[in-house]
Amino acid sequence: MSYQIKIPSTIYGEEGCIEKIKEIIEKEQARNLLVFTDQGIRAAGLLEILLKELKKLPVNFKVFDELALEPCDQDVERLMAKVNEEQGELIVAVGGGSVMDAAKLCSILKGAAYGIKELLTDSSQAKKMLKTVMIPTTCGTGSEATCNAIVAIPKEQSKQGIVNDVMIPDYVILDSQMIRRLPKSILAATGVDALAHAVECYTSRKATPFSDTYAMASAKLIFQNIREAYHNPDNMEAKSNMLLGAFYGGAAITASGTTAVHALSYPLGGKYHIPHGVSNAVLFAHVMEFNKDACKRQLAQICDNIHPVMAMEDEEKKAQYVIDEIADIVRETEIPLNLDRFGVTLDDLDFLVEAGSRQTRLLVNNQKELSLKDIRDIYQKVLK
Structure with missing residues (x-):
């Protein structure tokens, strides 16, 4: 190739x-x-x-x-x-x-x-x-x-x-x-957005050795620094690492491409004006849980880099660790876990499914094809 x-x-x-x-x-x-x-x-x-x-x-x-x-x-x-x-x-x-x-x-x-x-x-x-x-x-x-x-x-x-x-x-x-003075809420939302770039690009159908290099470097920097940068705003080393990690994630996009997390987040920003990083964060762990069986190897490789003490564990445990880390980072940085506060309800589900399914530019990058039912199931997890 x-x-x-x-x-x-x-x-x-x-x-x-x-x-x-x-x-x-x-x-x-x-x-x-x-x-x-x-x-x-x-x-x-x-x-x-x-x-x-x-x-x-x-x-x-x-x-x-x-x-x-x-x-x-x-x-x-x-x-x-x-x-x-x-x-x-x-x-x-x-x-x-x-x-x-x-x-x-x-x-x-x-x-x-x-x-x-x-x-x-x-x-x-x-x-x-x-x-x-x-x-x-x-x-x-x-x-x-x-x-x-x-x-x-x-x-x-x-x-x-x-x-x-x-x-x-x-x-x-x-x-x-x-x-230096970036508000914690913006650091959290943009940081998780960058993390999504890294993980999505590494698990994308279009991933290449070039994109993998940048995506893995990005994932490691962000996984290992986002909590510290959030809780201790004066830690400029952590913030510098976040800035570099975000750049690496962007570089990975040019060679690979984001996947279903970004695809399904677009209608949330387009209609409901939910900040881009927040809409990605709400969906991130749920989409990766759906994708897990199709990209278990790649998620396990990310685990080996960010948490090497699990090196001897099987791929299933490593992949689940990465997904659990994503969910925990979203919780710890106080990003909303669902769409309640944005006024999005189950009544909006049909629109979201139809609009999300049109994001074919990114959906084709996803390792696992999403049916309309799959898209509906993912959105339902963040709706009440």
Whole structure:
């Protein structure tokens, strides 16, 4: 089997490495920057860390900070109307997955003959119009490494991924000071999202030796650090490991792909606006329990890496240990265990089953085929 991996060409890591933005700007000979963030990031003072560096340089920059949480196609159109009015030689994104996804979309839409609607129909036509720099402020989405951008589709009450290799960022700055004051709830949700990337990619039908390497490294870092990072926010070593683990998980996606956890979570975000990491976390252990008999070997290998004292146990026990760890992490980090608080009830089940079954881009990656009944059974486990 032939396989490949495409990742950002330049990645910087270490607390304080945001200063590398100077090196990037000089290399790209950029004088007009388009800076993407959101108002929460700006209010937290994180954008100012970047702007402090930019103000030392002979550059102009325009900040776009009215980005929607989990943007829909109309949000992207409105953003592009403003972006196309500005000059720009380089895009810099400071934020979580929504900010980085919006920035990646702008990198292929600025000045292009096609629009977002055309990309939703056929993303293969995308071309990179501007290079991108990603500075993540959470430890989970992995968007800084991927060729994907997720867009909500209100009329379908779901989400869709736009996927094209040209959206892989050119530069990534993994500066742990950007997550120093990350709220515990966001650390938990984004961290479990990253863990889902790792486990799903490792157990995917499309897994390759390249994706396995990144997915396993991601799984080990996150399993072994997420509790510490959650309970002891001042432990910057744990947080740095989470940031790196999230990047590795994103890199795994580019060579493999997520599976049924992400597929079934999309309708939860699209219709009910449940945060992406939370919707994944609610479903994660239940989907892996369903998948267990089809990917027992891979789950056992993850167990060998994260809990080697079980090396002599059989595959069944090892696989169950990993699934139990996932469920325990969700409980310990106080992520909701069901959909009660989001107003999703059994009356919504038919919609969820139908919408979830349409996520074929990801469902085909699942080791075990899901029937409509299987999908219904999984959703029922998180509904009352």
